[in-house]
Amino acid sequence: xxxxxxLGGLLGGFALYITGxxxxxxxxxxxxxxxxxxxxxxxxxxxxxxxxxxxxxxxYVVPDPATAQGTVLFGxxxxxxxxxxxxGFPVTDGSALIGGFVLALVVGVVxxxxxxxxxxxxxxxxxxxxxxxxxxVLWLHVGQAVFNHAPWGYILYLALSDFVGLVAAGLIAAKLxxxxxxxxxxxxxxx
Numbered sequence: 370x371x372x373x374x375x376l377g378g379l380l381g382g383f384a385l386y387i388t389g390x391x392x393x394x395x396x397x398x399x400x401x402x403x404x405x406x407x408x409x410x411x412x413x414x415x416x417x418x419x420x421x422x423x424x425x426x427x428x429y430v431v432p433d434p435a436t437a438q439g440t441v442l443f444g445x446x447x448x449x450x451x452x453x454x455x456x457g458f459p460v461t462d463g464s465a466l467i468g469g470f471v472l473a474l475v476v477g478v479v480x481x482x483x484x485x486x487x488x489x490x491x492x493x494x495x496x497x498x499x500x501x502x503x504x505x506v507l508w509l510h511v512g513q514a515v516f517n518h519a520p521w522g523y524i525l526y527l528a529l530s531d532f533v534g535l536v537a538a539g540l541i542a543a544k545l546x547x548x549x550x551x552x553x554x555x556x557x558x559x560x
Contacts (some may be wrong), residue, residue, distance in 0.1 A: 370546075374485045375478060377545030381538035386470050386519035388537050392530035416452060426455050446501020450517065471536075480535070481542035498539030506532045510549045 386414075392398060405413065421429060429451045432442040480498070486496040510528040513519040 371485075373546050374481045374542070377489035378478030378481030378538075379474055380429050380477070380545065381480060381540075381542040382474035384448045384541050385477055385534040385538040386473035388534035389469070389473070389530065392526075400464050403520070403522075417451070418455075421451070422455050426453060428452055441514070448496055448518075450519070477538045477542065480539050481546065484539065484543055485546055488543075494543035494546070495540060498543060502532050502535035502539065505535065 393401075430443075431449045431451060433439040434443040484494045484497060488497050506528040510524055510531065514521050514524040
């Protein structure tokens with residue numbers, strides 16, 4: 370039943386959004402970040418404004434290993450990857466919260482549709498959810514620590530938060546679809 374699938378996806382997406390809020394919108398979120406001294410932070414902000422504003426918002430590798438000098442400096446360290454926004458935005462950005470909520474609902478429905486069309490019962494849907502959520506966070510998040518030497522603490526926290534959210538979304542969708550089976554190709558064949 371498609372209605373149960375969509376409803377499961379929407380409720381799963383809501384769970385995904387709430388999980389993200391718990392991990393990132395509460396004091397728990399501070400577990401993932403390192404803190405700089407306030408004056409050091411102000412100095413870094415001034416340096417970014419002075420050096421990165423001509424090229425604007427983007428992701429910067431510092432130093433840039435695309436040159437011979439940058440390669441040498443990169444090897445010596447320190448190095449960083451900066452997600453830079455030249456205009457800034459509010460700490461709690463309402464438009465990002467609304468956009469994130471809509472995105473979570475869409476992701477929930479996509480998960481529910483994938484489960485509906487690939488698995489016949491709750492057990493197989495639950496296994497799919499767990500394995501695909503694990504595969505996704507390993508490749509997309511843990512891969513950043515492996516390939517780009519991203520900080521493990523932040524990466525593992527990010528991976529855990531997304532794994533919990535994706536599993537919650539998928540299991541809720543799977544539970545609401547309980548009783549809706551995938552049509553077998555053999556059943557659809559006319560003899």
